[in-house]
Amino acid sequence: MxxxxxxxxxxxxxxxxxxxxxxxxxxxxxxxxxxxxxxxxxxxxxxxxxxxxxxxxxxxxxxxxPLVQEMIKLDEKFNQIVSSIHGVATGTIRIGTFHSISTQWLPKIIYKFRTDYPNIKIQLMEGGMDQLEMWLKDNYIDLAFLSYKDHRQSKWIPLKEDHLVAVLPPNHPLATKDYITPTDFMQNDFILSSPGFDYDVNSYFQKNNILPNVNISSMDDFSVISMVSKNLGISILPALLLQTPDSTIVTKPLNPCAKRVLGIAVKSYSNASIATEKLIEYSQAILK
Structure with missing residues (x-):
């Protein structure tokens, strides 16, 4: 085999x-x-x-x-232990992540990690909340960078908070306001991330009894930004994604405010590979 x-x-x-x-x-x-x-x-x-x-x-x-999945995982762990005994760290870490995290956090984490462990390969897979949880459950990935969710069965390691903000065209009437309210979202065209893709935005709507006027949905954050800039509607996106200045849009805080807790999920910490454990340690140290 x-x-x-x-x-x-x-x-x-x-x-x-x-x-x-x-x-x-x-x-x-x-x-x-x-x-x-x-x-x-x-x-x-x-x-x-x-x-x-x-x-x-x-x-x-x-x-x-299921048997093949376990064999692959055991084979990877076996090889990493053998390499560790010889004093050489090798292996592959399969990381599932949100787009915002893969563009803002992971480059500096992976750079520092691979500086110290150059023989460990990194494989990135981007997806939404539901997809990341499925990949983790089915052993397609070793760990997932994602936001906190109640009743998750995997081991959860919190890292950092990230606020959600309203995103508008610069010439939009709401762009002059100090903050955006739930009523504002109900009275304007809204561009929504697809169901199952952005749990945090949908959760904000549910908590505040918002029924947004959704005419467009997308699974890509940068597509949402582009459509907002073309006056196709307003949206909500994580502040982490918007750290690079963009003159084609404006951002406003939400009232009531909304934030997500970002962290790492692993199916079982005790069964995680040595390389996965090390990457988690590096992530915690860099983002503290």
Whole structure:
């Protein structure tokens, strides 16, 4: 059994696409198709089906998948312990993250981490709240940078607070106000992150009984910013994402204020790899 081939299959399942998986790991689509056929030939049955909506496991593949996930994780941990004994840190850390964190926090964390551990590879996967939690649950990632959520089953390590702010075009009538209220969002066109993608904004609406006038939704924060700048509506975004000045928009505090607690989630801290534990330590030290 070739675990390296199954690691590629893990990436295919996580991205839901042969093309996206190939882009992430540097394989052509034909190369990935050949790899799948090779695994299926060794097993003697199909493990994956493909259609216009993406890829999914067959019933036989679903039976094997949990075992393969555990084997990959144990193999990674085994190799890291052996390397540690020899005094050389190696391995791969698969990180799931929000876009705002991958652009603002992770570059300095990864730079410092890889300065000290140059032989440890980093694989980043961006997604929304629901997707990150699914990836963590299914062992597609080793840890996730995301915001706090009640009743999460994974181990939670808080890092830092981040305020949510209103985002408006510079010429919008609300741009002259000191702060934006729930009523303002109900009386203006609103650009919303897709359901399941931005839990914090949707949670703010629910807590304040806001029914925004949503005409556009997007899974990409920078698309939201672009649409706001073109006077297509107003929105709410995390302040962390907006640290770089942008003259095409203005930001205003919310009243009542809203903030999210950002941190790291791991499925099980006791079962985390040595490299994952080290990255968590670096993140805590850099963001304290």
């Amino acid at each position: 070739d675990l390296e081939k199954w690691k590629v299959i893990q990436t295919i399942l996580a991205t839901g696409s042969l093309t996206k998986a190939g882009e992430q790991i540097g394989f052509s689509q034909s190369g990935i198709s050949h790899l799948i056929k090779s695994v299926e030939k060794d097993l003697g049955f199909s493990i994956m089906t493909r259609n216009k909506y993406g890829v999914k496991l067959t019933s036989e593949g679903s039976q094997l998948h």
